């Protein structure tokens with residue numbers, strides 16, 4: 001299969017505003033062994049904002065990662081966060097290597113955590129429920145390779161719905177990965193899989209796309225963020241690794257309220273592109289924005305929480321109507 005074309009310079013949309021005090025969470029805010037603090041799921045629960053964040057601990061100075069756990073933080077305003085004294089989840093046994101990239105959703109009063117799991121036999125994605133953010137009941141795990149599951153915050157037609165991002169490696173070659181959908185009667189057994197959005201439909205991706213934060217209900221449809229990745233072989237060292245040739249941006253799409261595998265529209269240009277200093281320099285993997293949390297406030301503001309340069313956790317906001325207006329029908 002032909003390589004997809006290289007993507008040129010990209011810029012963030014004028015409708016998105018980074019919080020001036022970014023990052024909202026970083027290693028120095030965490031009262032235990034902490035390193036890269038990024039890719040955080042966020043929800044509103046019992047009157048507070050709750051964040052579960054990824055912590056790749058080790059040494060920032062020595063550019064070393066020793067392991068990964070998930071941390072927990074609470075906030076009254078969604079901006080200033082108080083981190084709990086110990087991590088809330090770590091998974092490691094003979095088969096499981098680590099849990100990461102949490103997304104949170106509240107559905108019918110219950111909190112669910114969607115997560116990725118590196119195992120000795122591939123990358124799996126799962127959904128767990130929790131009552132206290134420390135104890136988790138795993139309800140389902142996919143077969144490898146899959147990750148970036150996001151659960152819709154409501155049942156639709158009596159069923160649970162999710163987006164996911166499998167990694168098919170045979171048919172198309174390389175990393176050409178798309179966003180898929182499945183549903184379930186009970187959160188455990190998943191089926192009715194459908195392709196939602198393919199990477200070649202996104203003008204600012206040439207490698208892979210994946211669900212970002214859980215979809216937000218609006219009158220016009222499910223407003224859904226996604227990450228879009230482009231690779232350029234001419235990019236060299238750009239972080240801790242010998243080479244990092246990818247750029248992660250964020251786009252939005254609008255899914256049908258009743259048939260959420262149907263794309264009503266998508267932003268033709270990315271909404272958030274790595275441009276701020278903490279997104280493009282000094283991190284583990286520069287040139288990456290990776291949202292895992294989004295909250296739609298009553299005043300129409302959408303708060304998007306994202307990992308920047310795989311190193312810190314940041315906040316950007318936009319008006320929901322502005323995001324919806326960017327979603328135009330697909331052309332291919």
Ligand code: BMA
Nearest residue numbers: 039101248285288290307310
């Ligand atoms: C993805 C995941 C994310 C990470 C991103 C950028 O494939 O591994 O956890 O933030 O790459 O490195």
